[in-house]
Amino acid sequence: MASIKDVAKMAGVSVATVSRVLNDKGYVGQHSREKVEKAIKELNYKPNEIARSLFKKHSNTIGLIVPDIMNPYFPELARAVEDTASKLGYNVILCNSDENKEKEQAYLDVLKQNYVNGIIVSSNTLTAEQIEALNIPIVSIDREISKGLPTIVVENKKGAKAATHFLKSKGRKRIGHIRGTAGVVNAEERCGGYREAVAEEPWFTESYIVNGNYDMESSIDATRELLGRHPDIDGIFAANDMMAIGAIKAAYQLGKKVPEELAVIGFDGIVLSSVMIPELTTVAQPIYEMGELATTVLVNLMEQQPMEKTYYTLEVELIERRTT
Amino acid sequence: MASIKDVAKMAGVSVATVSRVLNDKGYVGQHSREKVEKAIKELNYKPNEIARSLFKKHSNTIGLIVPDIMNPYFPELARAVEDTASKLGYNVILCNSDENKEKEQAYLDVLKQNYVNGIIVSSNTLTAEQIEALNIPIVSIDREISKGLPTIVVENKKGAKAATHFLKSKGRKRIGHIRGTAGVVNAEERCGGYREAVAEEPWFTESYIVNGNYDMESSIDATRELLGRHPDIDGIFAANDMMAIGAIKAAYQLGKKVPEELAVIGFDGIVLSSVMIPELTTVAQPIYEMGELATTVLVNLMEQQPMEKTYYTLEVELIERRTT
DNA sequence: TTGAAAGCGCTACCAT
DNA sequence: ATGGTAGCGCTTTCAA
Numbered sequence: 001m002a003s004i005k006d007v008a009k010m011a012g013v014s015v016a017t018v019s020r021v022l023n024d025k026g027y028v029g030q031h032s033r034e035k036v037e038k039a040i041k042e043l044n045y046k047p048n049e050i051a052r053s054l055f056k057k058h059s060n061t062i063g064l065i066v067p068d069i070m071n072p073y074f075p076e077l078a079r080a081v082e083d084t085a086s087k088l089g090y091n092v093i094l095c096n097s098d099e100n101k102e103k104e105q106a107y108l109d110v111l112k113q114n115y116v117n118g119i120i121v122s123s124n125t126l127t128a129e130q131i132e133a134l135n136i137p138i139v140s141i142d143r144e145i146s147k148g149l150p151t152i153v154v155e156n157k158k159g160a161k162a163a164t165h166f167l168k169s170k171g172r173k174r175i176g177h178i179r180g181t182a183g184v185v186n187a188e189e190r191c192g193g194y195r196e197a198v199a200e201e202p203w204f205t206e207s208y209i210v211n212g213n214y215d216m217e218s219s220i221d222a223t224r225e226l227l228g229r230h231p232d233i234d235g236i237f238a239a240n241d242m243m244a245i246g247a248i249k250a251a252y253q254l255g256k257k258v259p260e261e262l263a264v265i266g267f268d269g270i271v272l273s274s275v276m277i278p279e280l281t282t283v284a285q286p287i288y289e290m291g292e293l294a295t296t297v298l299v300n301l302m303e304q305q306p307m308e309k310t311y312y313t314l315e316v317e318l319i320e321r322r323t324t
Numbered sequence: 325m326a327s328i329k330d331v332a333k334m335a336g337v338s339v340a341t342v343s344r345v346l347n348d349k350g351y352v353g354q355h356s357r358e359k360v361e362k363a364i365k366e367l368n369y370k371p372n373e374i375a376r377s378l379f380k381k382h383s384n385t386i387g388l389i390v391p392d393i394m395n396p397y398f399p400e401l402a403r404a405v406e407d408t409a410s411k412l413g414y415n416v417i418l419c420n421s422d423e424n425k426e427k428e429q430a431y432l433d434v435l436k437q438n439y440v441n442g443i444i445v446s447s448n449t450l451t452a453e454q455i456e457a458l459n460i461p462i463v464s465i466d467r468e469i470s471k472g473l474p475t476i477v478v479e480n481k482k483g484a485k486a487a488t489h490f491l492k493s494k495g496r497k498r499i500g501h502i503r504g505t506a507g508v509v510n511a512e513e514r515c516g517g518y519r520e521a522v523a524e525e526p527w528f529t530e531s532y533i534v535n536g537n538y539d540m541e542s543s544i545d546a547t548r549e550l551l552g553r554h555p556d557i558d559g560i561f562a563a564n565d566m567m568a569i570g571a572i573k574a575a576y577q578l579g580k581k582v583p584e585e586l587a588v589i590g591f592d593g594i595v596l597s598s599v600m601i602p603e604l605t606t607v608a609q610p611i612y613e614m615g616e617l618a619t620t621v622l623v624n625l626m627e628q629q630p631m632e633k634t635y636y637t638l639e640v641e642l643i644e645r646r647t648t
Numbered sequence: 649t650t651g652a653a654a655g656c657g658c659t660a661c662c663a664t
Numbered sequence: 665a666t667g668g669t670a671g672c673g674c675t676t677t678c679a680a
Contacts, residue, residue, distance in 0.1 A: 051657035113373040276600040375673035
């Protein structure tokens with residue numbers, strides 16, 4: 001591979017001059033510039049990004065840490081991040097943390113050793129201390145890790161409340177809730193939204209809430225239990241789409257018709273929700289937009305641009321489909 | 325961040341000695357080693373991978389180029405690649421090509437400029453020349469780009485044939501096929517498998533094959549057309565799962581019951597197929613395994629280890645579920 | 649067993 | 665306007 005030296009030699013100038021035309025920085029005479037450009041073309045020269053990174057102390061790369069890219073929420077996010085990063089001249093390194101603290105810290109270290117410019121992270125285990133110790137621009141998606149740290153979240157509570165009210169508006173009389181993973185902030189928030197919506201209902205008791213793990217399997221069990229306790233439930237708000245699907249599966253197993261006997265609404269708006277049959281009514285997050293925003297905010301941060309805002313709460317949208 | 329110099333200073337030795345203990349290479353006295361290790365711990369020193377890369381001429385990262393991580397086939401592949409790479413000490417840079425030649429070449433260049441050790445690619449547009457010009461270890465998934473280039477594929481034809489025979493074994497009398505994107509090799513192969521299975525059927529004509537684009541929308545239209553032409557069709561083999569889902573949607577639109585009046589079988593075994601309702605019968609590829617294998621083969625190649633094999637054809641597995 | 653120093657490819661400072 | 669060169673942090677010869 002041709003290096004800057006080869007270009008300089010062929011053009012009959014110094015490497016300094018080549019560097020100047022490469023970066024379009026400093027004075028370069030018209031004549032020299034042309035010679036250099038010609039040599040670059042002839043040698044098909046591409047600057048070595050690693051050498052640049054060593055000098056600049058950053059590598060034009062951003063790290064993306066997600067729990068698991070196979071979780072249907074994240075491909076769209078990853079795509080948005082990669083699209084935006086690529087447009088702005090950055091590569092993205094993909095990391096699957098499995099919500100495991102050790103893995104997460106290991107990735108953080110590796111990313112730092114590789115001089116990433118910044119990191120986008122979706123995590124429920126990361127602490128403010130870890131981030132401060134790292135001393136690299138970070139933006140957090142879906143959870144506020146600490147005050148002041150740039151964060152992109154959605155209206156979890158509001159969306160949950162809307163979902164529950166929607167079920168009521170459809171004439172549902174007894175509405176249960178399948179809560180997300182215990183300890184996860186957005187699960188609490190969504191549960192809070194549900195609670196507000198049903199607080200005044202005479203029938204409501206805590207037993208209308210059952211715990212799931214944000215996956216389909218846990219939700220099938222949870223739904224069976226819930227429906228066992230309260231056979232009169234005719235509407236379920238699940239804290240995410242995968243659990244909504246689980247609820248529908250459980251309903252089929254129990255011989256209940258969806259939506260006739262049981263209406264189900266989810267949360268997230270993953271692609272799956274619009275593809276499955278019957279199509280799922282859900283409170284959709286603007287996932288792509290979140291990834292885009294996270295990336296531009298991160299890049300602003302990396303480039304030390306003044307930030308008007310550091311905490312973004314995006315709107316969710318209730319999409320009515322077939323399960324309600 | 326502490327550098328090797330700081331460690332050397334603190335330990336009272338030269339940077340050469342520190343480097344030796346870091347890499348466990350060359351002679352280091354017991355006493356020096358201990359001093360160095362102590363200093364490393366105390367400073368929480370982590371070697372700068374970029375500096376290493378500059379010297380070594382590779383960066384311990386591999387590029388993964390896929391058409392679109394949002395396509396449900398790829399998250400599992402990406403996960404497998406990342407898991408395996410991470411285990412072997414490599415990072416992975418994610419690239420979405422959109423099957424666009426220019427984007428693809430741009431990524432190839434960027435990856436090379438970043439000294440990636442190797443690349444895993446799933447592409448229908450990449451040519452043997454591009455790869456040779458690049459001069460970086462590459463393995464191709466899902467398509468043989470050129471003889472000799474390490475390749476991981478599945479038994480497309482065999483699987484397609486099995487799918488069609490399976491429909492017959494279920495008593496289906498008229499079986500249509502929704503073909504994948506024109507010009508894509510695996511689409512041809514799968515179509516070939518279907519053809520072999522129905523060649524002897526007296527009813528068979530080319531009009532039982534209709535073209536889709538490997539996505540749901542195209543398949544809905546294609547299915548409506550197919551069923552319009554041949555209302556007697558009672559079984560459909562779609563060249564991938566998304567198109568199978570499209571076929572099912574079209575059937576619902578037309579008031580046909582699945583599987584009673586129309587059996588549908590897909591291909592790929594994406595997660596979606598087991599989650600949707602009704603669960604989809606499909607010919608599953610061992611996607612995770614393919615990613616794993618691709619990565620280990622690539623790493624062998626990068627490390628110049630002798631390769632027994634360069635072309636791997638993996639078995640597919642017919643999974644019977646609810647749509648047949 | 650250890651250290652000095654060259655060099656990986658590039659940028660930016662300082663001269664001229 | 666241009667060139668020489670130090671230095672980014674590391675590895676690896678070469679000498680001692």
